[in-house]
Amino acid sequence: MANSNLPRRIIKETQRLLSEPAPGISASPSEDNMRYFNVMILGPTQSPYEGGVFKLELFLPEEYPMAAPKVRFLTKIYHPNIDKLGRICLDILKDKWSPALQIRTVLLSIQALLSAPNPDDPLSENIAKHWKSNEAEAVETAKEWTRLYASGA
């Protein structure tokens, strides 16, 4: 049973996420697996994702917090650092993970990534190319995708 022997840190993080949610972010654990979180991130204002509601899944592996959480977008998003499977290119989820980081700080970083796409370190080659060759047009596409897939409907 996945919920037995849940480390106190995970319980505490969960409680704090629920009692003091970060602005524009909600995360709640799944009922049958307390290591699996359903996450929603609101598209940051003044980004192409503004107005969108993005669903993600977050899983805390057995080694957490010595290993990073696994996070993935479930909502389709047009972003150079997020691929079509929703995987995210973010250093703190890889080699720059630190056990001092938390679910909250990870999600805040993802929210920040939406505000600051980095086409120089792409996960999605095509989108990155689009971003670099014609940023205005890429941003329009991102807005369009936000309307189409992340309208919250």
Added chain:
Amino acid sequence: MGISWSNTNSNSNRRRRNNYPPPFPPPYYYSSDAHPPQLPPPPPPSQPPPPQGYYFPPTNPSTTPYVGTHPLPPAPPPQTHSFYYSNGYATPTAAAATTNAPNYANRLHYHPYYANQGAPAWAPVRPPVAAAAAAAPPPYVDHQTTKKIRNDVNLHKDTLRLEIDELNPDHHLVSFVFDALFDGRFTIYYLAKEEEKCRFIPLYPDAFAPISFPFQKGVGQKFCQPPGTGIDLGFFELEDLAKPSPEEDLFPLVICAETSMRTSEDETSDGSTIDASPHMQITQAVLVKSNGIGPFEVKVIRQILWIDGVRYELRELYGIGSGSTAADFDDNDPGKECVICMTEPKDTAVLPCRHMCMCSECAKALRLQSNKCPICRQPIEELMEIKINNDDK
């Protein structure tokens, strides 16, 4: 009151020399007996460096400790206890001081001079760390515990000022805030060199004789040098006043605070009194004029404790709130809990970056998996467990 750590690993420095990857950044050191002039100056650290210099134990390296003050938080009552650490060492790196887990997108970087507000301090000494073989196995990390020494008098280094004597516009007067558990005296030196046993010799004794002033015990006192006793700094080159020479132990401004004879409670455990060696706190500073004009600004470079014949250097620890002890641990205060388990109070600091961020259990677990500080990702060279005793208040 007080904080202490004891050396449980007296042979570790020798082992360490051979087991570490090149330290980051490379340390330098000096000794009051022997200055190694062949050592290069420290490279610029990648993060704001603490202002202090480095210290190599002048006596037996296995017993010479280092120390940290506990600078006063802005509001809580002043304290004068110190951190003491045997067999440790430091490097010039210091970085994000934080009691909260860092948000990657918004990491905190503290200037060392401001980082002590609300955070106690420590002062490491370190033996030289030889550049070791690069491909070291999982690095050996010292895990040491602490023992306490008490600082009887503490000059608040961020309050040290040099003001113009209004009666003698060419002359400058020293002022600062201090705490003292006993009566004692301050001695002010200009361009003074540290000799053995923490004695200070002015370079120009005829022109600038040391001057002493008595003080009485009490916390949060302001010392203002009386008008007419100041010094005309026009004799000095501005360059000389602005330049610390830690490798020569020479500093433009040195303030030595010593308490008078100590009380019976300071007797050693076997009943014999410690001989009359004074208890001193020494503050070493440079005097800077921005663009060569305007008033002098005092920048404290280093603080030293001299207690019962042992010299300690004061350094700050980041992330150790004044209440971060097991006794008053609040389970719901994220600032006091270990950043890894978020359960136990933090009691272990990472060296050389000085982030007090973990409990000892998590520190032990972490070092098996990573050699990076959880807060700043700098390599861990040593873990220091700080036991805070509240039973001797």
